[in-house]
Amino acid sequence: MxxxxxxxxxxxxxxxVANATRIEVIITEESDADKLTVVIRDNGCGMSKEFLEKVxxxxxxxxTTRKVGLGIPLYKMAAENTGGSFDIQSExxxxxxxxxxxxxxxxxxxxxxxxxxxxxxLFTSYEEVDFLFRHKVNEKKFEVDTTQLKNVLGxxxxxxxxxxxxxxxxxxxxxxxxxx
Ligand SMILES: Nc1ncnc2c1ncn2[C@@H]1O[C@H](COP(=O)(O)OP(=O)(O)OP(=O)(O)O)[C@@H](O)[C@H]1O
Ligand SMILES: [Mg+2]
Numbered sequence: 051m052x053x054x055x056x057x058x059x060x061x062x063x064x065x066x067v068a069n070a071t072r073i074e075v076i077i078t079e080e081s082d083a084d085k086l087t088v089v090i091r092d093n094g095c096g097m098s099k100e101f102l103e104k105v106x107x108x109x110x111x112x113x114t115t116r117k118v119g120l121g122i123p124l125y126k127m128a129a130e131n132t133g134g135s136f137d138i139q140s141e142x143x144x145x146x147x148x149x150x151x152x153x154x155x156x157x158x159x160x161x162x163x164x165x166x167x168x169x170x171x172l173f174t175s176y177e178e179v180d181f182l183f184r185h186k187v188n189e190k191k192f193e194v195d196t197t198q199l200k201n202v203l204g205x206x207x208x209x210x211x212x213x214x215x216x217x218x219x220x221x222x223x224x225x226x227x228x229x230x
Contacts, residue, residue: 053163054088054152057128059172060121061090061148066176068094068146074182077165079154081188085134086152086159093145102140125150132156166221169194173217174208185228192224 058075065073070092078087097105106123125148126136132153140146152159169183173196180200184193199208199217206213 052160054086054128054160055163055165055168057121057125057150057160058088058090058165059168061125062172064121065090065092065094065146066179068092068096070094070145070179072180072182075169075184076182077162077185079185079187081154084154086154086162088150088152090148091145092147096142096144096146097140098142102138105138122148128152128160132159166218166225170214170218170221174214177208185225187228190228192228194221194224 062073062075072093074089074091076087076089076091078085078089080086105119106126122138129136129150129152133156134151134153135149136151137149138146139149165185169181172179173181173194179196181196182193183195184191186192203213208214208217
């Protein structure tokens with residue numbers, strides 16, 4: 051994988067498979083501390099202690115279609131390759147928190163990639179899930195809470211073309227402003 055956004059997509063998909071109804075994606079870029087931190091928190095089924103211990107081993111997975119689950123090991127490796135760290139906290143029946151810390155200026159640090167497009171895809175593909183997306187770049191912050199959007203929209207779907215276009219622009223502009 052060449053982009054952190056693709057790892058985020060993979061980890062959020064794990065949360066969706068785990069039947070999460072609320073998923074938070076929190077990205078914090080701190081140039082002073084030379085860190086990029088990604089926290090993904092869900093209220094899905096969680097994992098037992100025993101399973102969690104083995105989950106970073108690529109030969110551990112509950113998938114039936116394929117024997118090897120690589121999402122977590124690849125993400126862990128991408129973070130650790132930059133002198134960062136990786137941690138998963140999980141509790142059965144409560145949820146899971148996956149935290150990856152990347153060395154911000156490390157030569158092997160993958161670019162964040164198209165996070166606006168990734169979040170747009172998630173918001174619109176999994177409308178029944180409530181997402182909180184928060185992205186901080188030093189002192190700047192951009193945040194989208196889909197529960198608030200749903201309150202305003204009522205029964206109108208994110209897939210209605212006008213809403214979809216608005217959301218797409220909103221995410222793109224919010225992200226662009228962070229990097230100005
Ligand atoms: N947020 C989560 N909540 C509950 N279980 C999880 C969560 N994330 C991962 N798991 C469990 O850990 C396993 C390994 O996850 P991982 O992403 O590494 O592989 P995968 O999803 O099985 O396959 P791949 O990501 O390669 O398509 C999953 O199959 C699932 O059983
Ligand atoms: Mg996965």
